[in-house]
Amino acid sequence: MEVKQYNFKAVDNDKVISLLQDKFKSVGTSEGNFSLNHGQIYCEVSKETIKNTIKMLKNDKDLKFDYIKCITGVDYKEYLEIVYSLYSFDNNYSVNIKVRIDAANPDVDSITDVFWSADWFEREIWEFFGINFKGHPNLKTLLLPGDVDYHPLLKSFEIKWEKREYVRPKVFE
Amino acid sequence: MGLERKKTLEDHLYLKDKFGKPNILTVSYDKIMNAARSRSIWYLTFGIACCAIEMMATGGSHYDLDRFGMFFRATPRQADLIIISGTITRKYAPVVQRVYMQMAEPRYVLAMGSCAITGGPFYDSYNVVQGIDKVIPVDVYVQGCPARPEALYCGLLKLKEIINRDSIVKKPVIVK
Numbered sequence: 001m002e003v004k005q006y007n008f009k010a011v012d013n014d015k016v017i018s019l020l021q022d023k024f025k026s027v028g029t030s031e032g033n034f035s036l037n038h039g040q041i042y043c044e045v046s047k048e049t050i051k052n053t054i055k056m057l058k059n060d061k062d063l064k065f066d067y068i069k070c071i072t073g074v075d076y077k078e079y080l081e082i083v084y085s086l087y088s089f090d091n092n093y094s095v096n097i098k099v100r101i102d103a104a105n106p107d108v109d110s111i112t113d114v115f116w117s118a119d120w121f122e123r124e125i126w127e128f129f130g131i132n133f134k135g136h137p138n139l140k141t142l143l144l145p146g147d148v149d150y151h152p153l154l155k156s157f158e159i160k161w162e163k164r165e166y167v168r169p170k171v172f173e
Numbered sequence: 174m175g176l177e178r179k180k181t182l183e184d185h186l187y188l189k190d191k192f193g194k195p196n197i198l199t200v201s202y203d204k205i206m207n208a209a210r211s212r213s214i215w216y217l218t219f220g221i222a223c224c225a226i227e228m229m230a231t232g233g234s235h236y237d238l239d240r241f242g243m244f245f246r247a248t249p250r251q252a253d254l255i256i257i258s259g260t261i262t263r264k265y266a267p268v269v270q271r272v273y274m275q276m277a278e279p280r281y282v283l284a285m286g287s288c289a290i291t292g293g294p295f296y297d298s299y300n301v302v303q304g305i306d307k308v309i310p311v312d313v314y315v316q317g318c319p320a321r322p323e324a325l326y327c328g329l330l331k332l333k334e335i336i337n338r339d340s341i342v343k344k345p346v347i348v349k
Contacts, residue, residue, distance in 0.1 A: 166302040
């Protein structure tokens with residue numbers, strides 16, 4: 001049996017950043033603010049181009065970011081942010097894409113067409129931050145009970161005492 | 174050494190004589206039923222959080238609940254007792270209620286640890302029920318975070334006392 005040999009750290013930060021800058025131009029994304037934090041690349045892209053960007057990062061032959069590690073929602077009070085953490089098995093490299101989202105009108109394109117595994121990440125962000133993912137096939141609550149009308153991880157969230165009281169459903173009696 | 178009287182052959186013959194004959198036991202129905210029931214509390218295989226680890230330790234070979242006639246049962250139909258061993262979230266509470274409703278009466282509930290009693294450290298959370306007694310009626314509360322196996326023992330022996338107080342004459346009170 002032939003075992004595939006991986007070239008660990010086949011690329012370095014500078015190479016990835018220069019590659020990304022080139023590739024971003026091809027999909028119409030602005031160059032983005034690249035930054036290094038704890039040895040990881042972060043870059044900001046605009047909300048409109050996020051789906052094309054992720055699709056390009058996955059399908060591009062040089063980059064091959066073929067695995068989505070995590071999608072994280074962040075609340076900065078003035079605006080919301082989503083961080084897509086992508087990983088390339090072939091290059092042993094990861095990149096984090098940030099998208100800034102308006103807090104008053106939070107919505108963004110779903111990337112479930114590109115990464116099927118983004119389904120639950122997006123559902124979780126939707127229920128905890130209230131960010132609407134346009135084009136998501138199954139946008140319903142994942143961890144919270146189905147009847148909630150609040151988003152607990154927002155900074156502005158403050159629950160009323162009546163909401164905390166558990167009301168026993170009568171369906172089993 | 175030497176304090177115990179050595180059993181002679183006559184002693185053994187006496188015992189054999191006693192149990193060899195057909196014998197009659199005269200006792201009230203409550204007493205014999207409660208004696209049987211309190212010595213065979215079968216509890217549900219139902220672990221929720223870190224208290225469940227202590228519950229498993231209690232059921233395991235070191236603490237050995239089997240010697241009290243208590244066993245894990247994998248189905249609520251055969252279980253007498255449900256040990257609530259962990260935090261009850263709002264999403265999980267209807268599930269617990271459903272499992273409880275599937276158990277045959279008489280059924281008992283033991284709330285183990287501070288989460289099951291009041292919500293514990295997650296009391297102020299948006300998604301945690303403040304105690305399992307908001308969902309189903311509780312017989313015994315065992316405190317601790319998590320409760321030690323010794324504490325669980327104490328609770329189970331208290332439950333044994335509760336069962337021994339039961340009677341078939343009185344109609345059992347069903348809390349709704």
